[in-house]
Amino acid sequence: MNLDTTIDIDLKGFFQWWGKELAFLAPKALRRQLRDRHGNVIFTPNGQGFDVVFYDDDGNTVTQRRIEPADIGHYQQLKNQYPAIEKAELVLRLPADHGLHKSVFLPAAAQENLQQVLGFELDRYTPFKMDHVYFSAILIGNTGYGQLQVLLIIAPKKRLDEPLALLETWGVRPRRVDYLPTTTDFPQYHNAYNLLPERYRQTGGTLRQSAHWLMSVLLLSLLFGVLVLPVWMEGQAVESLKTRIRQLEKQNQVVDAQQTEIDALRTETQRLIDTKRQAPALLPVLNELSNLLNDDTWLTHMQFSGQHMQIQGQSPAASALIAALETSEFFSNVSFVSPLTQDKVTGRERFQIGMDITMPASTDAVDGESASDRSANATSNGEDMPAGEAALEEEAAGE
CATH class of the missing domain: 3.30.420.380 (Nucleotidyltransferase; domain 5)
Known part of the structure; x- marks a missing residue:
């Protein structure tokens, strides 16, 4: 065929x-x-x-x-x-x-x-x-x-x-x-x-033949109702369920898309939190650096990236700064990045020092404390904070 x-x-x-x-x-x-x-x-x-x-x-x-x-x-x-x-x-x-x-x-x-x-x-x-x-x-x-x-x-x-x-x-x-x-x-x-x-x-009687055909049609109609109608109704019910399933599938797709977006936001948020936790806290580092440098030393530039910091400035005795910084638990691998030079105007030595930042365990407890909170605590305890130090901490908190 x-x-x-x-x-x-x-x-x-x-x-x-x-x-x-x-x-x-x-x-x-x-x-x-x-x-x-x-x-x-x-x-x-x-x-x-x-x-x-x-x-x-x-x-x-x-x-x-x-x-x-x-x-x-x-x-x-x-x-x-x-x-x-x-x-x-x-x-x-x-x-x-x-x-x-x-x-x-x-x-x-x-x-x-x-x-x-x-x-x-x-x-x-x-x-x-x-x-x-x-x-x-x-x-x-x-x-x-x-x-x-x-x-x-x-x-x-x-x-x-x-x-x-x-x-x-x-x-x-x-x-x-x-x-x-x-x-x-x-x-x-x-x-x-x-x-x-x-x-x-x-030719048979017209009335009898009509009655015979009428009975046959009636019998076929009843058989159709008994055999075919339930199957047709079941088919309609199945089609209705399929339509409902398709509607629910569309709703599920919207929910799945929203859930995927939520998961992506949660993952990004967690990544930012982990990055913040891994990076050293800037305020404790600046506070430690301010305490170690004497009043005759000031900084002109500071660069902080990852776990490394570089500082530039002038000091009457720059060579003594290395020993002072190494005494701190915050700093390690302290060294001069460039040779010392003499400033002809001020008579001080220009220096550029690089160091690695290491956060001590004792600072973890206060890691989440904001600069404004510590400033308020210091004021309430009767302590005086230098204006420059407070400004640095506020600027760091803003970052």
Whole structure:
């Protein structure tokens, strides 16, 4: 099969099969009420007479008789003995010598007008012409090579008209004519054709047929409501839940984005806190440096980066500053960065000293204390803080 293959759907055959399956599931009493006919009476020509067999709804043989043409009243006696025959379906079944059947193959294009095509081509497949026979065709299937397999059933008109005329004298009007070999060889198609001529076919009562179709439609509607409606409702419920889930997923995405932003802010805040904790506290360092330098020494430049500090200034005895700074726990690796020079104006020595900052453990407790708090504490304790030192501490606190 490829994409160009035409898929033929036999809707009529499908609904017939579906109806049989539904009827099989229905209670037997309900099936009897819905059916127009109950049982079958089969008339098979045998010589000049008929073999008559009465079957019930289950296919069991109720009675079997042979009726000769002269015994016109014998069939009436049979009906009186078995009143159910009145509601049975009357079928004329032709024996093997009254017709023939064969499989023929036609082009796929002939499916739309199967009966007409076979009528024109009948003399090619059989020794009869269309005007001399009654025929019917059953589509068996598609061979897959652009051909249709068709079952052709033929009965010469003379072979069929004579038994029909004889039955009509008895008051018997068959509803269907079939062919015994076809019924034996193809039992699945025994109801798929009817050789009965159009002039003998009966039309059922319009009211009864309408009631029958109405009951069938009602039954199908109830089955639809029982089988299909719950599935449809469940499908609608599932779709509603899917829509709700999609809405919740969108809300969750917004919440996740906000949570991600919060986590990023928390991480950045923690990084800043860790950086602050790792860096030396500037105010204790400046305070220690102010205490170590004498009043004759002043600073002109100070550079503080990471754990290292450089100071520049002038002092009467700059060489003594190294020893003074090394006595402090705050400073280590104290050394001159450049040679000492003499300032001709002031007479003092210019120096540039570099050192590493090491915070003593005793300053951790007061690390978080602000310069303004210490200034207020010093004032409340009666201590005097130099104006320059206070200004440096306030400036450092601002940074």
